Amino acid sequence: MSSAPDLAPSLEAAPSHEARRTLMAAGINHALHDGYTDLIYVLLPVWQSEFGLGYAALALVRSLYNGALAALQMPSSQLAQRLGARAVLVFGTLLSACGYALAGASGGLIGLCAALTLSGAGSSTQHPLASAVIARAFGRSAHGPLGTYNFAGDLGKATVPALVGLLLTLTDWRSALWLIAFLGVLVALAVGRLLPSDRPSRSETPHKSLRTVPLGSNATTGRTGFQLLVGISMLDNAARAAFLLYLPFLLQEKGAALTTVGFALSAVFIGGALGKAVCGWLGHRLGVTRTVLLTETGTAAAILAVISLPLAPVLVLLPVLGLMLNGTSSVLLGTVAELAPGGRVERAFAVFYTFTLGGSALAAPLLYGRLGDVVGPIGATVAAAATALCVVPVMLVLSPRLAPVASLQQS
CATH class of the missing domain: 1.20.1250.20 (MFS general substrate transporter like domains)
Structure with missing residues (x-):
């Protein structure tokens, strides 16, 4: 997006x-x-x-x-x-x-x-x-x-x-x-x-309301909060790209034909579509921090389960994995406008998407691809799970910067 x-x-x-x-x-x-x-x-x-x-x-x-x-x-x-x-x-x-x-x-x-x-x-x-x-x-x-x-x-x-x-x-x-x-x-x-x-x-x-959002200019949140948010999104997208890169090969090692691989990927994406709605709702109920921690730790656990389980249970698990794998992005997107530096919302979205997509495009060949050649697809997929877990400490650092935004929204 x-x-x-x-x-x-x-x-x-x-x-x-x-x-x-x-x-x-x-x-x-x-x-x-x-x-x-x-x-x-x-x-x-x-x-x-x-x-x-x-x-x-x-x-x-x-x-x-x-x-x-x-x-x-x-x-x-x-x-x-x-x-x-x-x-x-x-x-x-x-x-x-x-x-x-x-x-x-x-x-x-x-x-x-x-x-x-x-x-x-x-x-x-x-x-x-x-x-x-x-x-x-x-x-x-x-x-x-x-x-x-x-x-x-x-x-x-x-x-x-x-x-x-x-x-x-x-x-x-x-x-x-x-x-x-x-x-x-x-x-x-x-x-x-x-x-x-x-x-x-x-x-x-442009209409003035699209550019002027005072929340992003709050000194407490500042530019650092937005940079942390971009970093979280880059890690989340990198984990997704790395997992999907190796998923077809993991499935083939479990005996899946190409037709099964295609439908397995579809199951991930169907779960991802549901994840946007579910995680958006969770974001309102639990808050951004708890939701992101839940989805990223769940993503890491589900990726490790895909590695260890046989084909049939994996195919059942993939929609749930897709829900968490893609759901985090909906929560992060809803926070971009709140942390936009200087209230420049459109520019904040442009920077957010460029770094998120561009970062994963570079990370896939330079990091995860080379890692797969060295340790194989299973080891590289474990690295994808570890990348999802790396979001946790960064999110904990960002969390205090979200509190002033929430209090401003309620006032």
Whole structure:
């Protein structure tokens, strides 16, 4: 997910049919791109066999997509101010589909890496711009539609990897990617048809309420609290990326076929979708600190259980693991605005997402990938559990800085 660019919602709500069309287009687009992002995990064992890659190289291949996605979100927002959000969203979806088509046509590892980087660049457009067009369409009542939009992304994570796993039983991986790329072209056409026309205006300025949040400027919380929050998110996302990197190989060692791997990943992502709602509710009931401590320790314990249990119990456990693995992010996201330095909420979200996604994209090949080559997938997965536990002391340091924010909210 990414923060909305400086394209604020208008005070006047769009007509209801346009708002519904906007949400439908953004939701379909989100499902595709999040599915594109995570289907790579299903293909990692295939590429290992095809190209003779070690775990560090596989992690690098995975990170090329995520790195491009993280690095180009802010430039995509700036491009939309010149060309319009609809044009950039359609172009980004076509570019991402083209990247997967080229990946299927690639003759070697270099071509595959270039194609995945291109596809990640295309996917960088959808998070910031889709959030903006939904906010503009629904105005002050956009919180619910934005939640629907986020849930659509989780549906894509749950369905697209499973679809690719099924296709791999019917055809080779290159043909499977061409079919997935064709699906992307269809989605791009749907987005272009459903989204209302928007004309970018350089004179358009964000609504003041989006920029001015006095909580973030509180001297007690300060910049340090926000930096700690970013650090926690980077650790949480790194643990998730490392675990998902090795999960297909752990499952294969337990006797899982590629189809089972695809459905197992879908089970993780379905649990993650539920985790956003459950952990958001827990955050309100238990508080941010207790919820994060609960989810991170639970994540570490569940990862260790996945290593030690046989295949059948693991498949039952994976949705619960996904709930905790993905649920922490919803609690952290809700705290960004509270700790935004100087009350600059939009910039805080941009920094938060860039460091979170970019950090995990770098950590996967440089740390966990190399570790897997040295100690094997089991040892590297244990390191992922340890990374989740590293959140605990950092969260305890951040906790006192959240108390002044809570008291300000209640006053």
